[in-house]
Amino acid sequence: MASETLTVTALDAQTLRDRMDKHEDLTVIDVRSAAEFETMHIRGSYNVPLPLLSEHTDELVERLGARVVLVCQSGVRAEQARQRLGAAGIDSALVLTGGVPGFAAAGGDVVRGAQRWDLERQVRMAAGSLVLGALLAGKFISPRLRLLAGAIGAGLTFSAATNTCAMGKALSKMPWNKTAAEPTADSAIRQLPAASA
Template structure:
């Protein structure tokens, strides 16, 4: 799949190309390129927007360009008969080029960032409490570490499942 810089991608979009953001909906809601449609990576193969666009140029992007590069073959397969491109550097490069983005500061932080903040806070709290109160609090840090390890090995993150039900994430449950 061909890679284009953000300015070349903008030119393709202005000529009628379909811009597809392959990030998750929570990432897209917080910050996005104007006019981009959100088709998370796991739904790209069955997305009607791609199946109904024979011959139309498609430009894919993610945040940094890593997800699109790593999944270029799947993205190309999901857009048969269409010229398909990947934005080099993704949304980050788009912003560095001074191109417009839509930001919604009221949207909740991306779920993965919430997990990182919560896990880091709990691990730190366990270490501080173990140092100041009782070594038994090291179990809290160990529990969080074990949960992260299980999430990495299995793809199941109990903390993410819990956080998605918090009141500030109402829009994510949508």
């Protein structure tokens, strides 16, 4: 019976803490927006938002070594980044389970800045408010307005099936999410340590 090789792609918060405490040569990449990064991030991590990573994957691969840990709020965007890096040649990147909040809850060293709701919480609030508003408007104004609740439900289902979030992308462009300057490709890539030979 042939044994299958199991590829490990996840890393728990305690293991990351231990590796960082031992000063292992890790590059921690935070793929959240600059505003989310500013709110709270792992000390020593580098902010390369997912859209930027997606557009400049090959340039990042040239700069990164093999010991990459990807983080976001929950792991969804970090997993998307891992898949992109894997397709470009870095198949050893790991995703932090539980994201930055999980790392902080495990006693990890984080930097806290201006507090704002994370993007995933904003999406839940917007979607819930739209559904509730559509149902109330359907009851008191016109039953046809209930279709909006159905459209939001369909959008959330599509979002889950495709692991994308159009509402999240739209909300990330709102003024309250733009308080921090988004890094440019040049600044994001230049900040990363050069890969060791």
